Amino acid sequence: MEFGWNEIAFNMGKELERRILPLFGTKKAGETVGRNVSGDVTKYVDKVAENLILNHLNPLGVNVVSEEVGEIDNGSDYTVIVDPLDGSYNFSEGIPVFAFSFAVHKGKRPVYGAIYEFITKNFYEALPGEGAYLNGKRIWVNTPEPEKEALSFYTRGRCTGIIKKVKRIRVLGAIAVELAYVARGSLDGVFDIRNYVRPTDIAAGVLLVREAGGIVTDERGRELEVPASATMNMNIIAVANERLLKLILEELENEP
CATH class of the missing domain: 3.40.190.80 (D-Maltodextrin-Binding Protein; domain 2)
Structure with missing residues (x-):
């Protein structure tokens, strides 16, 4: 089975935006609700975001690797490696630097990657051999002069x-x-x-x-x-x- 990863990632990013942005900069967002599989603190907003992502991904039957719940093996060729909210400390403290990170591997090979910044609404995508894009336009790394990096x-x-x-x-x-x-x-x-x-x-x-x-x-x-x-x-x-x-x-x- 093939998937439209672009549409899946974008729709999840927008739904996350609607669900979690009302929590931005609130004490509720930063409340400790447990610990993740690595032993790090799980904040309330982390749990809300991950639950939403799992609700989207579970019906697809793909494998999932996520920061809070760990690894879910559904025997699929595809594995989604996701951080529903990278920068959750920033989020809970009202610092507007955070994003949704979504990557897909087929076997061990990366086949798609996306990052969505909720505040700027910038949607980044990459496909192997096809380039990297910001809101649909091709992007490239900088060519900095020495000592000006x-x-x-x-x-x-x-x-x-x-x-x-x-x-x-x-x-x-x-x-x-x-x-x-x-x-x-x-x-x-x-x-x-x-x-x-x-x-x-x-x-x-x-x-x-x-x-x-x-x-x-x-x-x-x-x-x-x-x-x-x-x-x-x-x-x-x-x-x-x-x-x-x-x-x-x-x-x-x-x-x-």
Whole structure:
């Protein structure tokens, strides 16, 4: 059975928007209602968002990997790797940087990715070999000049020397959004070397960056593979070009 992933992702994003935006910036949104499969706190808005997504996906009979519930194996060829609300801390605190992240694998091969920003209503899509798109228009990574790059990066004291070698550092608190911004050229790179991000956070964004002409690796510069897992912790480097990747890897290699 084939699916219209574009329509499925867009409709889910719009329904999520209608359901959760009334909770934006409220104490209710940030209430702890449990813990997810990785042991992290589940906020009320996370649970509301995931329940809605599962109600959409369960009738399709596909496998599902989601941040809160974990992995649902329905014996399908297709696996949807989804974060219904990436940036839920931002959401509950009234910071307008968060998104719905939706990726599809057939077997182990990515076949579709989408990210929907609720506030801006920007809808990003990527299809292997067909490019990355923002609201239907093709997008590409930036071509930054040396020492004029804008990066977002997450660290626990590693690679801080990079701050002196680029122009701007951003930390937006929603890596799905940051990967989308790399794909459209608003950021030149984002990397997280805390062994913290999970496939549900990055599956769609990785495809977006690659299809927009960017590079995505692990902390050693090896091509990053995104498994269908809700619990695996990963490092990620996503950049616009080889020069920026080399700069980051050299900083990591030469740090004290």
